[in-house]
Amino acid sequence: MNWYLKRTGQALFTLWAVVTVAFVLAWNVPGSLVDHMVDRIVQNSNVDPEIVRESIESRLMFDPEASLLEGYLTYVSALLEGDLGYSFVAGQDVSTTLAEAVPWTLLVMSLATLGMFAISLALGAIMAYREGSWFDIANTFVGIVTTSVPYFVAAFLLILWVGYSDAPILELFPPRGRRPPRVDPGFTVAFVWGALRHAVLPALSYLITGYGLLALSMRGNSIQTLGEDYVRVAELRGLSSRRIALRYVGRNAVLPLYTSLLLSIGFMLGSSVVLEQIFQYHGVGYWMYEAIDATDVPLMMGTFIVITVCVVIATFVADVTYSMLDPRIKSGDQGEAY
């Protein structure tokens, strides 16, 4: 119990630190939200810019003349009351915007992560078992090549080759947007299927460029594990090769990759800023980009906070579950390996 309290304390501290640092940075982003919004509105209508400016300023969370400290205090006290502020860019409350965007980002991320780990672990283990074979060499080569391609390049290529392809099957995977038009949101087959189809290309961009490194580490770990005494003893004890592959080799080779899983969550959230822009996929990353572009501090802060919370939760879950995976690591209040 003690341990959970301590962990929660650590998580809250991390959150506070991120909020503070992020606020200082966001506050100092050059450009003015008001100018940006005024330009945008005046472009499309013939309203007097001064009137627009006044109406916007009256609804701002911060006094435009306020100092960093005043702004910070205003923001934090609003935050403590659960108010994330109003976003001019999104045209609605930040909390509404985020609540509506987060599930989509999580969908793409979990598709990518699950797919990537499933493929990499299986592939890496098979490569290890066939070390030095044609299969191993070819896959090592392909793995290195795909790993060195940046995810956004893969995204463009996918849009080009799949998204705008004429082949009937490839039309299944739309190159932009996050859900099919003319389908009402809800747990209907049409909607879920449509959402999945739209998530495929963004997820593939991560997967294709990320699986190689993971598969190669899995291969290396498995080769090392295959050389362990306990694998040899298990063979002599007459265990089936299936059991040895899963319980002995696979199980032990996977352990070091658990950290990669964590790192990949942070990486994916970070790269969603660019990727969701490319696919016009309205998730957290998309809004973060829009917010930075318009110097919309409340929205920026909202997206930072969401990402931090996601990473903190993932770390926590990983911490707790790692001890189930590796009995040598203790969790909870039995002590920690620092």
Next chain:
Amino acid sequence: MTDQDTRSTQTATHSTERTGSTDGTADHVLEIRDAEVSFEMDRGVSRVMDHVDLDVHRGEIIGVVGESGSGKSMLASSMLDAVVDPGVLSGEITYYPEDGEPVDVLGLSDRKLKRLRWEEISMVFQGAMSSFNPTMGVREHFVETLEAHDDDVEAGMERARELLSDLYLEPERVLDAYPHELSGGMRQRALIALSLVLEPEVLVMDEPTAALDLLMQRSILSLLEDLREKHDLTMVFITHDLPLVAELADRIAVMYAFELIEIGPTDEILRHAAHPYTRALLNATPNLDAPLEEMRSIEGAAPDPVDVPDGCTYHPRCPLADETCVADDPDFRQVDAAHEAACFHWEDAAEAVPFTGVDVDADPQTSITEEHR
């Protein structure tokens, strides 16, 4: 024993003519003939075990001694036909079950080999530390072994508990633990229990005490002695530690440069070793009673497996070597009833390589053992 390979019977006919026992009545449990292990390497063929002939008597403890890289681990693996790839094992290894037909170990099908291993001939590896799967509880190691051999798990676990308590472990505590939660000595004993859970006839131990401290080594030795009596086990104990195995073994076989060079009853070997290498090895063995100045290391280094000297492999380091030794590889010569040595000049060895340790010469067996009992 019902799984007999058809090819196995033919090897049984030529058996007890050679090596070790001359009292033709000895009941052999394992016969190794002309066993050889070679590895293909870039530099050439590496022969890490060369023409080894050895009989293991039923119910005995035989110690196989040699320095690092002398081929003793290969000999241990050979007995279960478990030489690691890409090593190639050739020769003949015949296993004689208590009742039933002799088994040609190297000719067995995979399925029958699987039954032979652990059910008939079991093995304890060097490095008990790494012989358990770190992500699996100790109990599961026992259960999966029983299941893999279609054994009754209930009865098997009962045996496991008994073995563990015979080894002075608390059965439930050990079974519920993960390997890393056990100390080195506990893990070693748990591993011995695991290797005996299917009630094998022969237990091959490859440096089973190498990673343990001296006290733990001693206590494991006396436990092994008890186990042998209780379970009618035959043990092959492979080690580099001559004084250690001398406490336990009925007979000692000495390996040098991938060959067996001397074999005989423990007493005989300790008191009247006939091969110059064995004598030098005994002189090199640290002894509390021998003054430090009299400690001798053996001059030179053990040969490279790719480039073994012609003739007697020990000749470059041997004070007795002459042209014959350089030209010819000596066969085993009869030293005494059950004592053989592969040396042309075994009669002169005692004079040329005198024992330095005073007490070892006087009464080696007791001087080594009694201190620790």
